[in-house]
Amino acid sequence: MRSKSDTSSDGIKLSFRLHTLELRHQFTIASGSRKTTPVIITSLEYGGWTGYGEASMPPYMGESHDTASSFLSTLDLSRFKNPFLFDDILGYVDNHRPGNYAAKAAVDIALHDLYGKISGFPVYRMYGLNPDATPFTSFTIGIDTPEALRQKVSEAGPYRILKVKLGGNNDREMIGVIRSATDKPLCADVNQGWKDKFFALEMAHWLYEKGVIFLEQPLPKEYVEETAWLREKSPIPIIGDEAVRGLADLIKFKDIYSGINVKLMKCGGI
Amino acid sequence: MRSKSDTSSDGIKLSFRLHTLELRHQFTIASGSRKTTPVIITSLEYGGWTGYGEASMPPYMGESHDTASSFLSTLDLSRFKNPFLFDDILGYVDNHRPGNYAAKAAVDIALHDLYGKISGFPVYRMYGLNPDATPFTSFTIGIDTPEALRQKVSEAGPYRILKVKLGGNNDREMIGVIRSATDKPLCADVNQGWKDKFFALEMAHWLYEKGVIFLEQPLPKEYVEETAWLREKSPIPIIGDEAVRGLADLIKFKDIYSGINVKLMKCGGI
Structure with missing residues (x-):
């Protein structure tokens, strides 16, 4: 356990900001070309710690700045007073609305980052994985x-x-x-x-x-x-x-x- | 992280002892009666920590003191210098011989106990579970x-x-x-x-x-x-x-x- 608090009576606070990645080269696949990719950067704050995640939304997957913002704006994570309850928190996120997979992944990733920062352990340890075998x-x-x-x-x-x-x-x-x-x-x-x-x-x-x-x-x-x-x-x-x-x-x-x-x-x- | 060492150049040391549980009442099911259950208590030592596990072997499941002792005696966990590599360690145990499920579970449980002791976290946190929802x-x-x-x-x-x-x-x-x-x-x-x-x-x-x-x-x-x-x-x-x-x-x-x-x-x- 690190020195900051790992408890917070305010629960988890979610925020996000929009960003557009500029690609170095135009990127072409069978369905079209693009020079940018829209992303959303998520932050989960809890007990003085901040975990970060990202949603990347290539247009052919059907998500966008608008759909992800709309989804994330309606999530209320303040009800969760313990960030280690992955099953409860991610179950709530998954069931909140259908679809919105990239936005959900951005919350999931930020929660894992928060876990790592509070516990002081890399996430691969949580899953018992060998980093040398990546x-x-x-x-x-x-x-x-x-x-x-x-x-x-x-x-x-x-x-x-x-x-x-x-x-x-x-x-x-x-x-x-x-x-x-x-x-x-x-x-x-x-x-x-x-x-x-x-x-x-x-x-x-x-x-x-x-x-x-x-x-x-x-x-x-x-x-x-x-x-x-x-x-x-x-x-x-x-x-x-x-x-x-x-x-x-x-x-x-x-x-x-x-x-x-x-x-x-x-x-x-x- | 607790104060003892979480590294050891000697790797993980497995030991076990046999025990017979005396039941308070005779226990009868469709296939037979018994007044005892053979168990094996496993210990995994690493860096000054000890994790404990147990294999319980009701006779109708086909395992016994003999089969579990024989299986555990041939496991060499000293090759594992890091007890958090669950995937590698339990993969080795699972593939070592077919069957021997109770003996394998006794190693798995001891490894989880060791994880909890070294990390200072209960195992339910490793799996992101809510203990109030057990x-x-x-x-x-x-x-x-x-x-x-x-x-x-x-x-x-x-x-x-x-x-x-x-x-x-x-x-x-x-x-x-x-x-x-x-x-x-x-x-x-x-x-x-x-x-x-x-x-x-x-x-x-x-x-x-x-x-x-x-x-x-x-x-x-x-x-x-x-x-x-x-x-x-x-x-x-x-x-x-x-x-x-x-x-x-x-x-x-x-x-x-x-x-x-x-x-x-x-x-x-x-």
């Missing part, structure tokens, strides 16, 4: 011109794995350019950009030959049977992203996808 | 004579819920005697003692009228279709116990039982 993350490269791709591969120097966005009109060229610049493991993410399962299967074989280790959301999320067919025949795993949001989706799609892209902004927190 | 536990009354039943109901004064063992030759008489002595909620546990689904359904209706809130493992664990049939028609929930041990059983029987009796000794720990 998996590597990947650096994402959007759809772009050959010159820009080469520049981005060079900027991704510290990352061991690259994720390449496909589903534009130059998929093979993009992989070719990136492969000529690096032999790092690649993942391919189509963001639902292909509409034909035969084309997707042909691409899966071609990507396998190019050293791509998995193929993410190649077909629209509604193409359930087509995706099962593709997974059955594909030489590389087919990973679900947009199709799988909460636990119910996980159960529904367990035999359709080989694996899932788990994102805190999608499922509401840790 | 569910009530039940007091179990074995198969017995009317006089003994009345005595046991009287000794169970502090408990809000009673669990009655059935599957002997005086099921209706037992419930009648207990009901005449108390109006507390009752659960009925048959421990696989009934062999006929029609009889089980008749009893389920009769028990429902007597204010029994659920019926546990009425049929042998191999009677899968019969249990599904019973659950479909029963006015009270059918709970699985002996049939459901680990996660794989949970998935296998998810549509067969209404719910599950979760025991640390059955599934290897928290």
Whole structure:
């Protein structure tokens, strides 16, 4: 226990502020381009401590500054006089309104930060995890011109794995350019950009030959049977992203996808 | 963090001792009677701290002083220099040998106790739980004579819920005697003692009228279709116990039982 108080009769105080991240490069995926990402920074204050969280809201996920502000404004955490009651606090947040996953995740993250600050322990200790066994993350490269791709591969120097966005009109060229610049493991993410399962299967074989280790959301999320067919025949795993949001989706799609892209902004927190 | 050291270059030291609990009353269930229960007390020492755990091994679960001693003797926890790496430590214990669930649970419990002692926090805080919302536990009354039943109901004064063992030759008489002595909620546990689904359904209706809130493992664990049939028609929930041990059983029987009796000794720990 640190020196400040770990009790407060006023309960937990939530506040937030809006911010817009300016991207260094325009970022293009199958469904569109952007140069900014809206985020919300959350703070939870309790007994002299402050925990911080963040909601990142890429537009294709359906949340925005407006929806997150509206959701967070109606949360009353002052009723919680003990910040360690995760089950109660996050249960209240989850049940307060449906959806709003990124906003919920921003509260969840701030609560974990507050836990760490009050207890003096890193959060991985709470979950009994070994920090030396943390998996590597990947650096994402959007759809772009050959010159820009080469520049981005060079900027991704510290990352061991690259994720390449496909589903534009130059998929093979993009992989070719990136492969000529690096032999790092690649993942391919189509963001639902292909509409034909035969084309997707042909691409899966071609990507396998190019050293791509998995193929993410190649077909629209509604193409359930087509995706099962593709997974059955594909030489590389087919990973679900947009199709799988909460636990119910996980159960529904367990035999359709080989694996899932788990994102805190999608499922509401840790 | 308390004042003793939370590091040790010697790693975690496991020791254990055997003990036999003498029961106040003979305890009878459908499969047999006993007056003792073998237990093993485990200790995990680390950095001057000691955490304690316990394995309780009622004979019908298949573990004993011998099997648990044999399992625990071959565990080497000295390789773990940090007791907070639950994932690594318990992963090693789980994968060391199949089975031995009670012995594994005794290590798991001692590790949680050690966590609490070193961190200075109760374990419920690790899991973000509200201690004021702890569910009530039940007091179990074995198969017995009317006089003994009345005595046991009287000794169970502090408990809000009673669990009655059935599957002997005086099921209706037992419930009648207990009901005449108390109006507390009752659960009925048959421990696989009934062999006929029609009889089980008749009893389920009769028990429902007597204010029994659920019926546990009425049929042998191999009677899968019969249990599904019973659950479909029963006015009270059918709970699985002996049939459901680990996660794989949970998935296998998810549509067969209404719910599950979760025991640390059955599934290897928290």
